[in-house]
Amino acid sequence: MSKKFFLLFFLAGFFLLAACATSRPASLTVEQSSTPALDSLKAKFSLYLKNEKGETQELSGVLFSVKGARYRLELSGLFGIGVASLLWQPEGWKITFPTKKLFLDGRGYFIGLPEMAAIPFVNMHQLAGIFYGDLLPSPYQEIAKEDSSDVEIVTAQEVSGRSFRFIRKKDSGEVLSLMQVGAGGFLEKVHFDAPKSYNGVILPSKIRFDRDDQTFLELSLKKVQHDASWGSGVWRLNIPENYNKLIP
Numbered sequence: 001m002s003k004k005f006f007l008l009f010f011l012a013g014f015f016l017l018a019a020c021a022t023s024r025p026a027s028l029t030v031e032q033s034s035t036p037a038l039d040s041l042k043a044k045f046s047l048y049l050k051n052e053k054g055e056t057q058e059l060s061g062v063l064f065s066v067k068g069a070r071y072r073l074e075l076s077g078l079f080g081i082g083v084a085s086l087l088w089q090p091e092g093w094k095i096t097f098p099t100k101k102l103f104l105d106g107r108g109y110f111i112g113l114p115e116m117a118a119i120p121f122v123n124m125h126q127l128a129g130i131f132y133g134d135l136l137p138s139p140y141q142e143i144a145k146e147d148s149s150d151v152e153i154v155t156a157q158e159v160s161g162r163s164f165r166f167i168r169k170k171d172s173g174e175v176l177s178l179m180q181v182g183a184g185g186f187l188e189k190v191h192f193d194a195p196k197s198y199n200g201v202i203l204p205s206k207i208r209f210d211r212d213d214q215t216f217l218e219l220s221l222k223k224v225q226h227d228a229s230w231g232s233g234v235w236r237l238n239i240p241e242n243y244n245k246l247i248p
Contacts, residue, residue: 041065042228043131047075048218059083064234065128072234086111087237088124094237102246103239131224133201135175135192136166151176186211198224 047059060080064072073086086095094105111124126137137158144155150170157163164180178190188211192204203224209217 040227040229041067041128041131042225042230044222044224046220046222048220050216063128063131064228064230065131067128067132068125070235071124071128072237085237087235089235093124094239096237096239096243097246101240101243103243104246105239130207131203131221133203135204136178187213189213196221199226201226 041063043061043063043065045061045063047061048056049059050056057077060076062074070090071086071088073084075083075085077083082098084095084097087093088111092105092107093111094103095111096103109124126134129135140156140158142154142156143163146153147170151167152170153165153167155163155165162180164178166178167176168174169176174195175192177192180188188209191208191210193206193208194204195202196205198221201224203221205221207219207221208215209219
């Protein structure tokens with residue numbers, strides 16, 4: 001497996017997971033959640049994505065999150081073998097790939113490689129926000145609205161100027177799907193399905209990602225703990241001396 005594809009294998013799901021994002025109401029205002037702020041979250045989930053042969057592979061994931069402050073993400077494959085570890089903190093972020101003895105690091109809210117068009121830059125806060133129920137980025141402005149049966153199709157624009165569309169239920173405001181043009185001009189869609197309560201917070205338990213009508217990633221939430229506790233070692237990610245930096 002090439003270095004480029006190996007990185008894409010890990011990042012495609014997670015960077016595109018947050019590449020699709022927005023939030024609610026009218027002028028440019030930040031949505032105020034009806035749930036209290038949660039600052040210690042641990043989530044477990046499964047990822048289903050396709051490899052270079054078009055075969056679906058399953059990864060297990062664990063996210064440790066102190067909202068807006070720092071994040072740790074662990075991905076493992078068959079028999080619990082570690083595939084990748086990510087640590088994001090205000091002073092910088094880094095990702096290690098143990099089986100390949102590779103690493104990647106950088107600074108800022110966005111994670112990715114600008115040199116690789118296939119891997120878009122994505123805000124780490126938006127990525128983790130999904131596990132808090134923040135399915136759409138904020139702030140945004142609604143430009144137009146179309147009614148269709150019991151749902152409405154909203155055309156909106158982020159404060160950055162990026163346009164997107166999303167579908168939500170009229171009665172509950174539940175977001176069902178999100179559409180936007182992604183890297184390379186491909187149409188990307190994310191579908192939020194099977195909402196469930198996780199410690200009192202309603203989240204979609206199934207999330208599916210399509211690119212040009214081809215499903216390339218599925219996410220299945222297993223468990224979300226709020227106000228969870230863990231050891232301080234979660235916030236340490238050492239890079240062994242024999243690891244090489246991944247360069248596109």
